[in-house]
Amino acid sequence: MMWPSLALLAFVTAQRLAELAFARHNTRVLLNSGAKEVAPQHYPFMVALHGCWIAGLWLLAIGRPVDAIWFAVFMVLQAGRLWVIGTLKGRWTTRIIVLPGAPLVSSGPYRFMAHPNYVIVAGEIAVLPLAFGMPLYAATFSVLNAAVLYVRIKAENEALRTTMFLK
DSSP, rough: OHHHHHHHHHHHHHHHHHHHHHHHHHHHHHTTOOOOOOOOGGGGHHHHHHHHHEEEEEEEEOOOOOOHHHHHHHHHHHHHHHHHHHHGGGGGSOOOOTTTOOBBBGGGGGGGOSSHHHHHHHHHHHHHHHHHHHHOOOOOOOOHHHHHHHHHHHHHHHHHHOOOOOO
């Protein structure tokens, strides 16, 4: 059966496109409010990584069965994604945007960790390919994502330290 893999990939693709539109809107509003983008140099690499990840899944996962356990884990990650976006609201973006003087968000999942969105994304990059029975794909993109996140988290932490007041 081909439809489960098609439905799952269509869902993820539509979700990512909607999130990009939401992030673009939030970025524009934040920048117009005096926020600044920090360390944009790595952003094209992050976009390319995620684009290749999803494009590769469209090429390699179509028609593969969807493992119910990994699918369930993926859906739990989706709940976490919604929790992060719902917590950050208009401050959620795919870029590193800081609004000087604004307090750090410390509610929702941010009560428990500094970067819950990155934990969720790392999980998704591994779990979705595993749902299609593609462990090498999951491992490869997880390593590449870890390299991008290393650069990104370092830049984001520095930006937050130098431009925002902690609660």
